[in-house]
Structures are given as structure tokens and as C-alpha cells.
Amino acid sequence: MRYSYIKPRHKTPFSQEMQLLVTFFSITLIMIVGTYLFLLYKDYTFERDKEQAIQKRLALTKEIQQMQNKISYIEKQRDLSEKIFTQNSVLKDSITNLFDLVPERITLSEAKLLKNGLILYGITPSKNVYNFMLQAPIRSIFHKTYSSFYPAGNGWLHFVSTNYIDATQQKLEDQEGAE
Amino acid sequence: MLGKILESLYQKVFINIIRQRSDTVVYVHNYSKKGDLSHYEEVFQTTTPSQEMIEYINSFTKESPYYYITVLDTSAQQGALPSCKKNLLQSYEDLTTSEYKCINKEWTVYTSKTDLYTLEKEFGDVGIDFVFSPFILLATFFADKINNTLAMYALIIDSSVSVMVFDSGRLLFAEHVAMLVLDEHENIILEEAQEDVALDLDDDIDLETIDVDDNIDDLEGFSYIENLDTIEDIDEFSQGEDLEEELYENEAQEKGTEEETNDNSHFNEDYQRFSMIQDAINHFYKDERYESNFLENIYIADYTHVSNDLKRYLEDEMFLNVYIRSIDIGSELYSLAKKELGL
Numbered sequence: 001m002r003y004s005y006i007k008p009r010h011k012t013p014f015s016q017e018m019q020l021l022v023t024f025f026s027i028t029l030i031m032i033v034g035t036y037l038f039l040l041y042k043d044y045t046f047e048r049d050k051e052q053a054i055q056k057r058l059a060l061t062k063e064i065q066q067m068q069n070k071i072s073y074i075e076k077q078r079d080l081s082e083k084i085f086t087q088n089s090v091l092k093d094s095i096t097n098l099f100d101l102v103p104e105r106i107t108l109s110e111a112k113l114l115k116n117g118l119i120l121y122g123i124t125p126s127k128n129v130y131n132f133m134l135q136a137p138i139r140s141i142f143h144k145t146y147s148s149f150y151p152a153g154n155g156w157l158h159f160v161s162t163n164y165i166d167a168t169q170q171k172l173e174d175q176e177g178a179e
Numbered sequence: 180m181l182g183k184i185l186e187s188l189y190q191k192v193f194i195n196i197i198r199q200r201s202d203t204v205v206y207v208h209n210y211s212k213k214g215d216l217s218h219y220e221e222v223f224q225t226t227t228p229s230q231e232m233i234e235y236i237n238s239f240t241k242e243s244p245y246y247y248i249t250v251l252d253t254s255a256q257q258g259a260l261p262s263c264k265k266n267l268l269q270s271y272e273d274l275t276t277s278e279y280k281c282i283n284k285e286w287t288v289y290t291s292k293t294d295l296y297t298l299e300k301e302f303g304d305v306g307i308d309f310v311f312s313p314f315i316l317l318a319t320f321f322a323d324k325i326n327n328t329l330a331m332y333a334l335i336i337d338s339s340v341s342v343m344v345f346d347s348g349r350l351l352f353a354e355h356v357a358m359l360v361l362d363e364h365e366n367i368i369l370e371e372a373q374e375d376v377a378l379d380l381d382d383d384i385d386l387e388t389i390d391v392d393d394n395i396d397d398l399e400g401f402s403y404i405e406n407l408d409t410i411e412d413i414d415e416f417s418q419g420e421d422l423e424e425e426l427y428e429n430e431a432q433e434k435g436t437e438e439e440t441n442d443n444s445h446f447n448e449d450y451q452r453f454s455m456i457q458d459a460i461n462h463f464y465k466d467e468r469y470e471s472n473f474l475e476n477i478y479i480a481d482y483t484h485v486s487n488d489l490k491r492y493l494e495d496e497m498f499l500n501v502y503i504r505s506i507d508i509g510s511e512l513y514s515l516a517k518k519e520l521g522l
Contacts, residue, residue: 003315004519005252005278005295008308013185013244 103133109158117164118142123156124149130159143169190216191522192239192246195512196302198226198253199337200358205232206509207239210517220509228302236305249309249516250302251316251508253338254294259314259353260287261469271468280312286350288312309516313341314353316511320480320504321345328421330476331463331499333456336508337483340452342459344474351470352463356455358448421476424502449489457497474499480506 014022091113098118102108106129110121118138124130127149139145142163149157190211197204203223209216219239223232240246260271263281268274272289279289290312299307317334318325325332325345334341337358344352456477464471477499479485490501 002519003280003282003515004249004309004311005280005290006299006307006310008247008519009306011186011245011247012182013189015244 101134101137103129105129106134114164116167117162119163120159120161122159122161123152124159125156127157130157130161135161138163141165186245187212189243189245191520192243193249193513193516194236194239194246194305195249195251195509195516197251197336197508197512201226201337203228203232204509205235206513208509208513209239209242210522218509218513228304233304240305247308247516247520248302248305249311249512250298250307251336251512252290252295252298252310252312253336253357254290254298255339255355255357256291256294257312258289258355259312259343259350260289261285261350261352263287282315282318285348286353288314309512309519311512311515313339313355314343315515316506316508317341317343317480318345319515320506320511321478324421324424324478328476329472329474330478331456331460331474332478332480334480334506335452335483335485340455340459342456344463344472346472351472352459352466354459354462356459358451358455421500421502424478424504427502427504448483449486450492452485453489453492453496456493460497476500476502479503482506482508 012019095111095113098111099108102122106122106124108120108122110119112119120134120138124134130147130149135145135147138161143166144164146162147159149159152158190209193208193210195206195208197206201224203226205221205223207219207221209218221235223229223235225232236248240248256277258272260268262268262271263284263286268279268287274289276292277289278292278295279287281287290310295310298310313334313336317332320334321332324330326348329346330344332343332345339355339357341355342353343350460474463469463474477493477497479489479501481503482505484505485503490503493499493501
């Protein structure tokens with residue numbers, strides 16, 4: 001505006017009715033587009049959440065598998081430890097029994113426990129003492145018993161007693177015992 | 180962007196309204212990018228927007244949403260001041276109740292806010308987009324002259340006279356005077372004066388011997404005009420004459436010879452206009468606030484087809500070189516409105 005006292009009114013080709021109509025349609029269109037965009041967004045977030053859930057499930061499954069493996073490993077370890085514990089108990093009992101078997105007159109210098117056998121080193125006053133007091137109970141336990149002697153300096157005898165359990169025979173005995 | 184595209188599809192309708200003393204002229208110009216398409220003109224015998232005028236305007240505004248209604252400000256309380264500085268403006272006029280506008284950072288036009296609101300209210304049915312001061316109209320109409328010379332410029336319309344003095348593009352003085360509506364008694368007196376002066380002028384009688392009516396003292400000035408050796412005396416002032424403008428004026432007179440009549444009905448009004456111009460010049464010379472300078476030329480933008488008497492009065496009484504140009508205010512307002520819109 002350079003010369004006029006007043007500013008010209010705003011001119012528009014749209015009449016008031018047309019403006020109202022255009023406004024109405026614009027609002028409707030904006031709402032529709034807005035809803036569409038909102039749904040698109042929600043769809044996208046849903047897909048993303050679904051994907052994340054799937055990934056999480058896979059990770060959890062994998063974790064569960066790993067944990068189950070660990071559990072089974074631990075169970076095996078437990079079984080093994082129980083087995084070892086039992087074997088140790090058995091061994092302890094066996095050793096206790098063994099030492100119970102040894103009479104006071106015979107002195108053991110070494111004992112070797114084998115898987116299916118027992119080797120004893122010691123010193124005995126005589127062969128008879130050994131045969132009657134130690135070999136007899138050992139023979140009742142082991143299937144095969146071998147003894148050898150050699151003289152000690154003081155008139156006593158060193159002995160080596162080698163005893164084995166026969167596996168097949170042991171199995172048969174176990175079966176019989178079970179029956 | 181969309182607005183500009185839509186705007187380019189429509190033609191523009193410029194409606195220019197000029198309110199005169201007893202009627203209103205409505206000019207309509209249709210404009211498109213290719214140029215002016217058509218123009219119409221209608222005179223309504225009313226000074227306020229009548230139903231008929233509103234219907235006429237609406238018949239054009241319906242054609243395009245891009246229509247602009249321009250009104251020429253003809254209110255009495257208006258003027259122009261030779262400065263744009265607010266502190267200086269107050270020394271010329273109290274503008275607290277006026278709407279004013281600085282033009283070219285050099286001078287100011289103002290009008291009464293009340294009149295402006297009244298105008299907007301009156302045209303409330305159709306609305307107004309532009310209101311132009313007659314001083315703006317005058318300055319643009321004589322744009323080719325105001326930058327070069329010292330002269331007085333006057334816009335004469337039916338209801339008022341607006342005068343401005345420009346010295347090389349610098350406004351020195353401006354005044355707007357509304358025409359008085361004379362009652363019957365005054366008309367009779369003036370008619371008598373008209374007869375007397377007509378006799379004086381026609382018969383070349385020594386006016387000092389004539390007993391002029393005491394009531395029309397102002398006319399005394401004319402009594403010795405005829406005694407002057409006018410040709411020689413006036414030639415002394417004729418150095419500043421505008422030959423180009425005289426040529427233009429002569430051409431216009433030749434064209435208008437057939438239309439010229441001996442009808443002296445304009446005499447009263449022309450005399451009143453002469454008095455107004457004379458008063459304005461006196462005011463310009465005497466008021467110390469205005470930087471006065473000796474005036475030799477007066478350019479008149481004539482919208483009312485003033486008679487030759489006015490020119491003669493001014494030349495004989497005021498020793499001015501008078502140049503009269505007819506102005507088509509409708510077209511001028513149309514040009515201004517287009518300028519405002521940057522077209």
C-alpha cells in the first residue's frame with residue numbers, strides 16, 4: 001500500500017459456502033489420512049513387536065535348550081558324583097572290611113586296590129598263620145587268589161597276595177542274589 | 180502460490196466511485212493480463228449509495244471475485260502537508276483525529292478519521308478497497324510537471340477545489356476547499372454580479388465609474404483589470420510560460436469548440452473557485468509556516484468543464500499563466516488502484 005488510506009480487502013475466488021465446504025472436506029480428508037497413517041504406524045509397530053517377540057522366543061528357546069543341556073550335564077555330574085560317592089563308600093567299606101579281615105599277627109605293608117582285584121603286601125610270622133587267618137576270608141571274597149612268600153630277615157615271611165574277581169562269575173552270582 | 184494461480188485465471192474489476200455535490204459517478208474497468216477489456220460509466224442522482232447503485236456495482240462484482248472498489252476522498256477535513264516528520268506535522272495541523280499517510284517520504288496527505296469511517300460505513304454493502312486523496316490524484320496527474328517547475332496545481336471537481344504548490348518536486352503548500360452550497364438569496368446576488376461583470380467585460384466600460392453592488396466586494400478587483408494594458412504587462416510575466424502545455428490546451432480547445440456553449444450557468448461556481456484559488460494563494464504567500472515563492476503558473480486539472488471565465492479571472496487578476504487539462508478521474512483512480520496492486 002503506497003497511496004491509499006485503507007488496505008484492500010482480501011480477495012478469494014472461494015465464496016463462504018465454498019470455503020465451508022472445502023474446510024469440511026479438508027478436515028475429513030485430513031482425518032482419513034490421519035487415521036490411515038495412524039493405522040500404518042500401528043501396523044508397523046505391531047509387525048516390529050511381532051518380529052521382536054519371535055526373536056525373543058527364539059532366543060529363549062535357545063536359552064532353554066542351553067539350560068536343559070546344562071541341567072542334563074549337571075545331572076550327569078550328579079550321577080557321576082553319586083556313583084563316585086557310592087564307589088568311594090563301597091571302597092571305604094571294602095577297605096574297612098579288608099582291614100577288619102587282617103588279623104593282628106599279620107602286618108600289611110602295602111595294599112593295592114584294583115578294579116577287579118586286590119594285591120596285598122605284608123609280613124607274616126608263618127605261612128599257616130597267613131593261610132588260616134587271612135587267605136581263608138579273602139578266598140571267600142575273590143574267585144582267584146595267588147600267594148607267594150619270601151623270607152624276611154627275622155624269620156618271618158614277606159607275602160604277596162594277588163586276588164581277582166571273575167567278572168562273568170560275579171554276574172552270575174549277582175543274578176542269583178537278585179533272584 | 181495457489182492464490183496467485185487462481186488470481187491469474189480471473190479478470191479484475193475496478194470500480195471507481197466519485198461522489199459529487201448532487202450525484203455520484205461510477206466508473207467500471209475490466210482488466211485482465213492482456214490489458215484493459217472494457218469500461219463503463221454510470222451517473223446516479225444521489226450522493227449516498229442507493230439500492231440502484233449497489234445493484235449496478237454488484238452486477239459487475241459478481242463477474243469476478245477479484246474486484247476492487249475505489250473511492251475518491253471528497254471529505255472537507257483533508258489536506259496535504261509539506262513534511263513527513265511527525266514533530267513538524269503538528270505545527271501545521273492537529274492530526275490526532277486524522278488518518279495520514281506519508282508520500283514518497285516527502286509530504287503527507289491526511290483526512291478525518293471520522294469521515295473515513297463514515298465513508299466505509301456508507302459503502303458497507305459493497306465495501307471499499309481503496310480511498311485516495313485528491314492530492315495524490317493531482318500529483319500523479321501532473322507528475323510530468325511537478326518535478327521540473329515551481330507552479331500551483333489545482334484539481335477542480337464539482338464539490339471541491341484542491342490546490343498544491345510544488346517547487347521542483349517539493350511540496351510547498353496544499354489546501355483543500357469544499358465548494359459552498361449557495362442558497363437562493365446568494366444565488367440571486369451572484370447572478371446580478373454575473374450580469375454586471377458580463378456587461379463590464381463585453382462593453383469595455385471603464386469600471387471605476389461603475390457602481391458595483393456593495394455585497395460583492397470581492398469583485399472590485401475586476402474593476403480595474405480592463406484598464407490594464409494587459410498584453411504588455413502580462414508579457415513581463417510570460418517568461419515562465421509552458422509552451423508545450425499551451426499547445427496541448429489549444430488542441431483540447433479546438434476539439435471542444437463544438438461543445439462549447441454560451442451557457443453562463445457555471446459562472447457562479449467558477450467565480451467561487453476563483454475566489455478559493457485566490458484565497459489559497461494569499462494563504463500561501465502570507466502564512467509564514469509555508470515556504471512561499473512567487474507563482475507564475477497554475478495547472479488546473481478540470482473535471483467539471485470550467486468555463487473560460489475562470490482562466491480569464493486568474494490570468495487578469497492574479498497574473499498567472501493558466502493551463503487547463505481535462506482530467507478523467509475514473510481513469511486516474513483506475514491507474515492508482517492498479518499501481519497499488521502492483522499491476
